Amino acid sequence: MVVALAVAPWADAARAAPEAVLVPVRLPITGTRDTQVTAAILRQLDGLRRAAPERGVLVLEFTGGGDGDPAASDFGRALELARFLTDARLTGVKTVAFLPQGVSGHAVLPVLACEEIVMPADAVLGPAHVPGATIDAPVRVAYGEIAARRRTLPPAVAVSLVDPATRVARVATDAGEQFVAPGEVDDLRRRGVVLDVEELQPSPLALPGRRARELGFVRLLASSVRDVTAGLGLPDGSLTANPALDGGWRPTQVVLSGAITGDAVGRIRTRLERAIAEGCNLLCLRIDSAGGAPEQALVLATWLASLDPADVRTVAYVPREARGDAALVALACDELVMHPTATIGGDGAAAIVGRQAESVAAAWRAG
Secondary structure, eight states: OOBOSSOOGGGOTTTOOOSEEEEEEESSOOTTHHHHHHHHHHHHHHHHHTTTTSOEEEEEEEESOSSSOTTOOOHHHHHHHHHHHTSGGGTTEEEEEEOTTOBOGGGHHHHHTSSEEEEOTTOEEOOOOOTTOOOOHHHHHHHHHHHHHHOSSOHHHHHHHHOTTOOOEEEEETTEEEEEOGGGHHHHHHHSOEEEEEEOOSSSOOEEHHHHHHTTOOSEEOSSHHHHHHHTTOOTTTTOOOGGGTTOOOEEEEEEESOOOHHHHHHHHHHHHHHHHTTOOEEEEEEEBOOOOHHHHHHHHHHHHHSOTTTOEEEEEESSEEOTTHHHHHHHSSEEEEOTTOEESSSOSSOOOHHHHHHHHHHHHHO
16 A cells, blocks of 8 residues: 655645646647636636635736747637636636736737736736737727726727727826827817826837836736735745646656666656656656665755756655665655655665765755
8 A cells, every 4th residue: 555645735636725826828829728728727716716705816827838939829719718717607716817928919818808917027018919910800809808808908908909000098187097099088188187198109009017017007016926926915835836737747757776876867867858858747756775875866856856846746756765865866856755664764875974964965955
């Protein structure tokens, strides 16, 4: 019988009741990307709703990494995702678009469909216009419709992101601030006091994060998931990315048995790197070793710890032992699973003493 001593919350969605979920949106949105994202969100809805009476928080992280130019999203696919994000099924869930590198092209549509936008000060939202593309009435209507559903951006501003012929002015009046077509300014003057008029530039519109924040379109300026977590007032670590949400788990297993040597570490790292290159995102390292070479174990442990858990998750399984320096390798993985009678740590095949112990400890702390 095998007992998991440490099981990640992402390993059992039925047991998890997350207050916040991070879902990656790989750009461009083409092919079945919209349906993949939709399916990933639907799998998380029950957990988000269990956060009641507080609203669960769904953060969509728009990044490159898909096939092709991130700005080349398909209009129809992007519109389908935007409509889903404004669907009644997401009632009770707060949607947040996080744009670490900004977004352009029709991927702007699902961003407009979120309740809040978070981005770095120097990242840019827009333009949604694709050079050379004809902007017809259905495209303009779609941008205005999605913006009107959420009001994250005024509809006039949303249309100006995609249509170079659409101009929009920021008008300060005695009744508040409005965003309208320049031709509507005279009408506002007849109906009240106009304090200031500013036509937004360029055309089609593109808004750096700092400027969008000044205009009230961006909720928070943040450059990392950690900053987003803090800025939204969420518990630390609650927005840990789950690579399984981006197309499912693609696992592989590599065995580390016997003495740890330079050759063994080299072979294992080569196999793991090849698996990652082939698209694996869940690496299971089966360890049955008493160690043997602390410096080499530290090399492997440091490499494992350097892997981004948003892209690849690592799990160490110890059926019998991971003694001595082999424990460093096991503890460097994201998760540790052990047989009930297995042993981790303690005396191993190689003693770690004196300066060597100090060097290993210093390197471990630094990593």
